[in-house]
Amino acid sequence: MARKSVIITCAITGSLHTPSMSPYLPITPDEIVKESVAAAEAGASIIHLHARDPKDGRPSADPDIFMQFLPRIKQQTGAVLNITTGGGPGMALDERLAAAERASPEMTSLNMGSINNGLFAGARRIKDYRFDWEKPFLEGGKSSYFENSFQNIETIMKRLGQGHGVRFEFECYDLGHIYNLAYMLDQKLYEGPLFLQFILGILGGVGAEVDNLLLMVRTAQRLFGDSFEWSVLAAGRHQMPMCVHNALMGGNVRVGLEDSLNLGPGELAKSNADQVAKIRRLLSELSFDIATPDEARQRLALKGGHQVNF
Template sequence: MAKPVIITCAITGSLHVPSMSPYLPITPDQIAEESIAAAEAGAAILHLHARDPNDGRPSADPDVFRQFLPRIKQATDAVVNITTGGSPGMTIDERLAAPEAMSPEMTSLNMGTINVGLFPAADRIKEFKHDWERPFLEGTRHGMFRNTFGDIEAILNRLGKGHGARFEFECYDVGHLYNLAWFLDEKLYEPPLFIQFCVGILGGIGPEVDHLLHMIRTAQRLFGDDFEWSVLAAGRHQMPMATHNILLGGNARVGLEDSLMISRGTLAKSNAQQVAKLARIIVELGHDVATPSEARERLALKGADRTNF
């Protein structure tokens, strides 16, 4: 019998800008409310970034995280997964400031340096709310999202060994799986693994079922059966790729970090709306939605009682 499907919800992220949607959570109150509602809709894991509450730009400030993390923990049993990616341009120390202060059960970990091309979106926005948004998007034409071997090793040591955190390994291309295998060979991490196949980002692997199958089969060759996998598909590919992955035996991630839409041409009004739609698809396909307790057991997490928030 297939295992219950773990739903991850990525609440706000750092790549979309406020001018793209009036529903993107910005303030700590909005992030807390959206997270709690997503958990109630069926999300077992909440993937969280922070934003400057004044203008919505990405923030690495632990004090901003402190304004919403305790509220989420008090109101839900969901697993809190804090970003270590932060935002393009942040230093590794900036990216790790909040997770090191909060000591969460889980964090994200990007498995390689990539180009993240957000610049095409700049021409589709008719009016910007804030001065920082267009330069931020246009800057990705010449910038990169840095995740060197040294960066990855630092995160594994500082958060994995230092805090007992487990990781959502974000893999944007097939080579990232081989990077992960190298770190396992070096004994810097032990299974079980939770691998997030990230598809549809300009600069990474495309959102096609053939690519997803190739990444799954490659992971099986490298890691055997001792891994859980999920899919993160950008934009309009979110629900179709999630559905394909569920049919293949995997898990899925939704949320306004990854897509601002609920259907073709229609903005999602909340993260919970996306989670509820995915949960409905899971049930209609004959599967169950995993609880936070089931996710914790399968991913070997340390428990919410051992966090610092």
Template sequence: MAEAVKPEKKAGRRKVIITCAVTGSVHTPTMTPYLPITPDEIARESIAAAEAGASVIHLHARDPKDGRPTPNPDVFMQFLPRIKQNCDAVINITTGGSLGMSMDDRLAAPLRAKPELCSLNMGSMNFGIFHAGEKITEWKHDWEKPYVEKTYDNIVSNTFAQIERVIRELGHGCGTRFECECYDVGHLYTLAHFLDRKLLEPPLFVQTIFGVLGGIGPHPEDLAHMRRTADRLFGADYQWSILAAGRHQMGLATMGATMGANVRVGLEDSVYLGPGQLAKSNAEQVAKIRRILEELSLEIASPAEARAMLKLKGGDQVAF
């Protein structure tokens, strides 16, 4: 059938970056037995995710004893070199850390590792995961329940000044680029503010995030509005990526992929593979979204292609 308009991008040519966020700081050990905790588990999950098709691995660290999120650079250093040695994926380290960490804490590991890519949350916000604990009666570790409940009265802090500090110290200081995490429309405007001031340079890597209580929801209209806003503010100067929380993960990532987005999966964002079915590994989620992308005639970006798309400094320019 004839088509109304010429393609903006040739079908089948676009490469899609799959990011895998392997452990994060949102889920706790009680929520899924498959969450990687120790450096060894994190390394193995990361390498398997890369082998399954992820070209970017987003990483937090956890205390090997009890799975509590930790900013300790020494823990990061137990898995970063090992992942690097075993795969070519881009390594992306959180600057968000978790509840109660200071900016110095949050920057410690990134400043030591000087990775190609770090996440950077573009605003302060409520981040409510207190729901996650409501059905759990037996917790594996003492820290988990108060950790989750504390999000009812906690703010994720990313003031303009804090964002500027991360950009200057990590970006200008270490050549690191950013996965700019946008949990709501205002975060896109904040990102535009830093772009206008030339503190950030294109191409931007814009991770739009859906379904966290405190941020924008997981409705298709929300996704559509984030995309049209990013298109308006950044034009051709950005690579768009989608991350949806919990059971919305695969549906919204797929919806986004049909609209031109890159995708992020991983146990940080959802512990599920399907309704009521826990993912047994990060790689399972990567493999699933990869099958969908390939059915849609979209090709997976290799790590080298991801580096080119995001203009990264290269895997040989890091400090691990």
């Protein structure tokens, strides 16, 4: 049987890395547009998007900022635009959902459980901060956690899935998150096809080891049969190796400056497109085809770009 083409997702900026970590991290709407278009041209069929305050780069959930880049990216690419529902540390649920409810995108992320997130570990590596908010933001990760209770998950599924026809990138940071998704399916809150994003290498979640990835894939297969797509993202230096491993197992891949600031050991990535081009080259050399946006839409049963509100 011919193997499927690989769906490449690119996560453009995120909410955890701070501007002092890399001069190449996109902050303003103009930078996010430029990076997203280039990533799509390099081969990404899904673009995962957060917003930032254009003045100082801190995470923002402001729908007005999202609307400064969403229509422009849509006009210039055919890529699927996937909006965060995780937002950033400390954001309330209504705040996290505001942009997605306004934009009614084809896809959003959905974290499948509450997690500790060791932002504080990154603070030690920064000698000079560009903005005053960065250091306390990072250090605050030692005493805080990202909340996504069962109630929150149910609310997101109802308000976005049932309310807007949104499909989800189910982000699973640990084995239990896969079982949380199975419970939600048992409650008839969502129907497949599923798109699972296994997240490895985050301090507070499962480690970036092939055995862990295999266990997560096999667990999902036991719970969901063959009616799901899965992808992997791995933090930092684990990004490219874990993506290649996952493709060899039949899965899809996610890269981008949200997940890793580097292109190789000790080498900052100068753009998201550089990472997309690298993983595409690696996969092409292993004889994998790369999925187009329309192929991704068909496999993930998305509603189409003509049914969004931007």
